[in-house]
Amino acid sequence: MIKSIGLDVVEINRIQRDVEKYGDRFVAKILGASELEIYNKREDKAQFLSGRFAAKEAIIKALGVYLTDKPMLPQIQVLNNTTGQPELFLDEEINKQIPDKCFISITHEKSVAAAVAIFSEEK
Numbered sequence: 001m002i003k004s005i006g007l008d009v010v011e012i013n014r015i016q017r018d019v020e021k022y023g024d025r026f027v028a029k030i031l032g033a034s035e036l037e038i039y040n041k042r043e044d045k046a047q048f049l050s051g052r053f054a055a056k057e058a059i060i061k062a063l064g065v066y067l068t069d070k071p072m073l074p075q076i077q078v079l080n081n082t083t084g085q086p087e088l089f090l091d092e093e094i095n096k097q098i099p100d101k102c103f104i105s106i107t108h109e110k111s112v113a114a115a116v117a118i119f120s121e122e123k
Contacts, residue, residue: 006061008054009114016046032077050113051106058117
């Protein structure tokens with residue numbers, strides 16, 4: 001049974017402009033340590049960062065049924081599993097409060113990145 005859903009869309013050029021303006025400080029406000037390692041190896045940095053930002057915003061929207069305080073973006077990590085599917089990894093303290101499984105989908109087009117997060121009772 002689906003418990004909550006979140007959706008977000010972001011313009012890739014907006015994220016690119018913020019990276020150009022604020023540099024690594026901006027990136028560090030979005031990505032966790034493991035994501036940052038992946039980001040630094042990517043050629044398509046703006047697209048990757050935009051997709052992760054959209055995913056985290058979608059996750060935060062869906063987390064609203066579980067949490068009263070909004071987590072910081074680096075406390076939420078979206079990493080691909082061995083088959084390439086994005087998976088949610090939360091800080092330990094936040095994870096203890098979430099009894100359900102999160103399913104994530106991220107997509108990119110030329111100018112936008114979008115993501116959906118669905119929390120379900122299925123584990």
